[in-house]
Amino acid sequence: MRVGLIFGGRSVEHKVSITSARTIAQGLQQAGHTVVPLGLATDGCWVDETAAAAALAGRVDRLDAVGLPVARTMERLLTCDCEVLFPIVHGTWGEDGTLQGLCEMLDLPYVGPGVTCSAVCMDKAIAKRLLEAQDLPVVDAEYVTREAMADSAEGVLRRVRRLPMPWFVKPSIGGSSVGIRRVDQDAELRDAIEHALRFDDQVVVECGIVGRELEVAVLGKPGAFEASVIGEIVPGAAFYDYADKYLDDGARLLAPAELAAEVAAELRQTAIRAFEVVSGYGMARVDFLLANGDGSFFINEINTLPGFTSISMYPQLWELSGRPLPRLVDDLVQLAVERHGRQRFMDQGIKSWIRELSERDGS
Ligand SMILES: Nc1ncnc2c1ncn2[C@@H]1O[C@H](COP(=O)(O)OP(=O)(O)O)[C@@H](O)[C@H]1O
Ligand SMILES: [Mg+2]
Numbered sequence: 001m002r003v004g005l006i007f008g009g010r011s012v013e014h015k016v017s018i019t020s021a022r023t024i025a026q027g028l029q030q031a032g033h034t035v036v037p038l039g040l041a042t043d044g045c046w047v048d049e050t051a052a053a054a055a056l057a058g059r060v061d062r063l064d065a066v067g068l069p070v071a072r073t074m075e076r077l078l079t080c081d082c083e084v085l086f087p088i089v090h091g092t093w094g095e096d097g098t099l100q101g102l103c104e105m106l107d108l109p110y111v112g113p114g115v116t117c118s119a120v121c122m123d124k125a126i127a128k129r130l131l132e133a134q135d136l137p138v139v140d141a142e143y144v145t146r147e148a149m150a151d152s153a154e155g156v157l158r159r160v161r162r163l164p165m166p167w168f169v170k171p172s173i174g175g176s177s178v179g180i181r182r183v184d185q186d187a188e189l190r191d192a193i194e195h196a197l198r199f200d201d202q203v204v205v206e207c208g209i210v211g212r213e214l215e216v217a218v219l220g221k222p223g224a225f226e227a228s229v230i231g232e233i234v235p236g237a238a239f240y241d242y243a244d245k246y247l248d249d250g251a252r253l254l255a256p257a258e259l260a261a262e263v264a265a266e267l268r269q270t271a272i273r274a275f276e277v278v279s280g281y282g283m284a285r286v287d288f289l290l291a292n293g294d295g296s297f298f299i300n301e302i303n304t305l306p307g308f309t310s311i312s313m314y315p316q317l318w319e320l321s322g323r324p325l326p327r328l329v330d331d332l333v334q335l336a337v338e339r340h341g342r343q344r345f346m347d348q349g350i351k352s353w354i355r356e357l358s359e360r361d362g363s
Contacts, residue, residue, distance in 0.1 A: 007021035
């Protein structure tokens with residue numbers, strides 16, 4: 001098939017997205033697909049074919065701002081003549097439902113979760129409340145809005161103090177650990193909340209879990225989700241922060257993680273259940289925190305367009321679970337096509353139902 005591979009974009013994960021796209025392109029070609037490079041510059045403009053191909057081939061590692069109104073550059077997408085789209089734009093304007101909505105409006109199949117799931121998983125406050133309501137384990141948290149802080153910062157701080165320290169303070173919408181601070185002293189709490197409010201209007205304050213970070217790759221469709229072996233992140237810093245992810249290279253990725261078989265099975269099952277609760281489809285990496293001591297575990301977050309570089313956890317976990325890269329990306333493409341077919345079928349169902357109603361009315 002002609003697969004439009006969409007990469008780059010406006011988020012801080014621009015370069016990672018390009019690296020992810022290179023890995024996916026290899027897999028797609030090995031699986032017999034034709035790859036059409038669709039690059040998004042750092043200002044959101046759709047770049048021309050030559051620039052996109054240069055990024056995919058490794059000749060450039062960044063698509064610089066084009067400086068036109070984004071809408072004027074969309075011709076590249078509209079005329080690419082692709083049968084299916086594979087968006088691998090991590091973070092905002094890519095992983096959050098916006099790009100998925102664009103694919104829907106174009107009536108083209110696309111890889112990964114749909115609009116609702118993408119948007120829900122990008123917002124930590126919404127995702128946590130949804131999972132919690134279904135009795136899935138999430139870390140205890142308080143939610144703080146900009147208005148609440150303006151109204152009574154003291155009241156907010158009192159509310160947060162009911163949680164045991166250390167605290168993790170995060171912008172509700174975000175990624176790559178941007179704006180996240182670990183707070184070990186009461187005096188630093190307010191500053192951490194204000195810092196996180198630079199990135200979003202809502203902040204999540206969680207109690208910190210001392211333990212291990214584990215990740216599970218999920219793939220499939222409702223009723224037929226599969227979960228991979230478990231991976232482990234060993235942060236090189238106090239936690240897996242922005243520098244550790246992209247600058248220092250200090251973190252270590254271990255797979256499969258050393259875990260009792262029952263714990264691994266429970267994590268896999270919980271990952272699938274969590275993905276079902278958020279209307280998942282296609283793929284996601286579900287991240288867990290496993291507490292030292294009593295061994296309790298919590299879902300930290302669900303990443304709907306996980307890192308896909310050759311050393312990223314998602315493709316590695318599938319490789320170790322017996323699904324090599326070409327098969328992995330081909331499975332994702334087939335899932336996308338299947339969902340699109342079902343949506344068309346349901347759309348026809350609605351239309352024929354309306355027709356029946358109006359015929360009955362007319363008789
Ligand atoms: N409640 C917590 N307890 C312990 N560590 C945490 C907690 N929340 C986040 N972290 C640490 O911060 C990192 C980033 O947080 P995360 O919620 O995954 O945000 P992002 O979406 O930016 O990846 C995690 O990988 C982990 O190292
Ligand atoms: Mg994370």
